[in-house]
Amino acid sequence: MKNIVILISGGGSNMAAIARAAREEDWGRRHGAAVAAVISNRQDAPGLGIARSLGIATAVVSHKSFESRERFDDALADAIDAYSPTLVVLAGFMRILTPPFVSRYQGRLLNIHPSLLPAFPGLDTHRRAIEAGCRIAGATVHEVTADLDHGPILAQAAVPVMADDTPERLAERVLAVEHRLYPKSVADWLMRGSSRQA
Ligand code: GAR
16 A cells, blocks of 8 residues: 655645545555555644544644754654655645755655745745736645755646735635645656556
């Protein structure tokens, strides 16, 4: 079985979309894959309760318990590796990862970012897109590299910016699109993985 480990920091709606797609599309039979665990760096992440309600194992590795990014990333990697993952999926995981962590999972570490990368890497993407006068915003699924929000792009979806948009309203519409884009990108990745092995 190809284990998928999903990392979250907050609401976990992308995680839930992936977990539901895995169940509804029978990824076990189609891809030999399953969501094995959801790990959060925040004890109070609402997504943890959602994961538990979906019958998925959860764990917390709090970044506050470690004196450096390196120590935190080591502990996080230990928690992830306990599930022997084929794929690690960042879904609203709001921590910058160190180069050794990224290279440990190179080629099997995905992220979703709420902008059309390479535009607007980093935080506060919706406000920045509105202030820049963008007519089109969107979301990007990409492989994670040591260069923050700059890894190879796997999929993108565009969302129009309305004349009277607020960052909150735009974020909501982008998130709805993410919920289709990310499960499909993960399924495509799993499919490519199986065809590479075939
Ligand atoms: C999503 O919009 C995701 O693209 C964004 O956080 C939100 C998480 O929502 N990620 C980033 O900004 C990463 N830099 P969720 O917890 O409900 O999936």
